[in-house]
Amino acid sequence: MFDVIYEVISNREIAKSTFEMxxxxxxxxxxxxxxxxxxxxxxxxxRPISVCDYTADTLTLIYKVVGRGTEAMSKMRTGVRLDTxxxxxxxxxxxxxxxxxxxxxxxAGVPPLYALAKKLIAEGKSPAVILGFNSAGEIFxxxxxxxxxxxxxxxxxxxxxxxxxxVTDAMDTEYTxxxxxxxxxxxxxxxxxxRTSGQFSFEERMGCGFGACMGCTCRTKYGHKRxxxxxxxLVKEEIVW
Numbered sequence: 235m236f237d238v239i240y241e242v243i244s245n246r247e248i249a250k251s252t253f254e255m256x257x258x259x260x261x262x263x264x265x266x267x268x269x270x271x272x273x274x275x276x277x278x279x280x281r282p283i284s285v286c287d288y289t290a291d292t293l294t295l296i297y298k299v300v301g302r303g304t305e306a307m308s309k310m311r312t313g314v315r316l317d318t319x320x321x322x323x324x325x326x327x328x329x330x331x332x333x334x335x336x337x338x339x340x341x342a343g344v345p346p347l348y349a350l351a352k353k354l355i356a357e358g359k360s361p362a363v364i365l366g367f368n369s370a371g372e373i374f375x376x377x378x379x380x381x382x383x384x385x386x387x388x389x390x391x392x393x394x395x396x397x398x399x400x401v402t403d404a405m406d407t408e409y410t411x412x413x414x415x416x417x418x419x420x421x422x423x424x425x426x427x428x429r430t431s432g433q434f435s436f437e438e439r440m441g442c443g444f445g446a447c448m449g450c451t452c453r454t455k456y457g458h459k460r461x462x463x464x465x466x467x468l469v470k471e472e473i474v475w
Contacts, residue, residue: 235321236263240293242314245307249374251299252342253308254286257316261288266350267325267415267435267467270295273317277303280319282462284415284435286345287352293320296345296374323466326350326433331359332410338401338424340366340416344375346435350413351382362409363387366401366420370394402427422475434473435466 240257248254264285270293271280281303287294299305328350335354337347344365354361362385367373369392379386387404388396397404401416402423412432414424421434436452450461454472459465 235319236260238318238320240316240318242310242312242316243292244312245310247308248296250369250371252372252374253297253299254374255295255297255307255310257293257295257318258291259293259318261290261293261320263321264288264293265321265325266328266353267346267413268321268323269346269466271319271322272307274303274306276306281307282322284342284346284466285349287349296342298342323462324464326413326435326467328354328357328359330411330431331357331361331413333359334408334410335359335361336405336407336409336412337361337363338366338405338412338414338416339364340401340420341368341372343414343416343420343435343437346415347413348375348378351379351384355382355384362407364389364401364404366390366416367395368392425470425473425475428470432470433467434470436461436468437466 238260240259243258244256246254269282269284271282273280283295283297286296297304299308339347351361363379364387366389369390376386376388389399389401389404390396405427411430412428415435451458453474455474456472
């Protein structure tokens with residue numbers, strides 16, 4: 235974990251109520267599956283946002299407007315400086331992925347899979363991706379994943395684009411391992427349908443973001459863990475529903 239000041243260099247709407255924010259600053263130590271905690275003027279608690287992508291000096295975040303904090307973020311202009319705790323959480327472990335990992339994201343759970351896909355490709359793996367949304371107007375980053383040369387499957391609950399249904403309706407492809415991020419009902423459905431081991435990134439309300447307040451503690455088969463510090467990624471074999 236490190237405290238850094240980032241500068242907003244772009245902030246645009248890319249789907250219904252969904253924004254992509256690109257920040258400039260130090261990204262050393264950031265890994266796929268980790269998150270940052272942003273301090274927003276006028277708000278007591280920081281806002282945790284998963285890392286979508288990063289370069290040596292830029293950080294890309296994707297967030298959905300769901301409350302006053304993210305609404306304030308959506309109105310930020312170029313040049314705004316943000317006090318940020320970065321490099322939070324454990325991130326994804328790519329070692330056990332095998333040659334054909336499957337990445338499964340639902341809505342706001344899609345962003346952290348993008349940096350993960352790039353890392354897997356750099357390691358010589360051939361991942362496939364399932365992106366799940368409620369409707370066509372909410373879809374984002376399909377083109378970006380395809381530009382990486384991946385097989386991309388898109389599902390929509392209302393059937394307005396791609397496969398009608400949920401991400402589990404597209405999980406019949408062959409895979410050696412899986413990584414997933416999204417709302418808990420989706421994660422549980424993936425858990426029940428999955429045929430291999432895998433890693434789950436959980437979304438949880440957080441007070442501090444680095445393990446001090448114990449507000450995001452959850453029970454696992456191996457004791458209690460803090461989602462912000464011991465997670466947000468848990469392996470399939472330790473999860474208790």
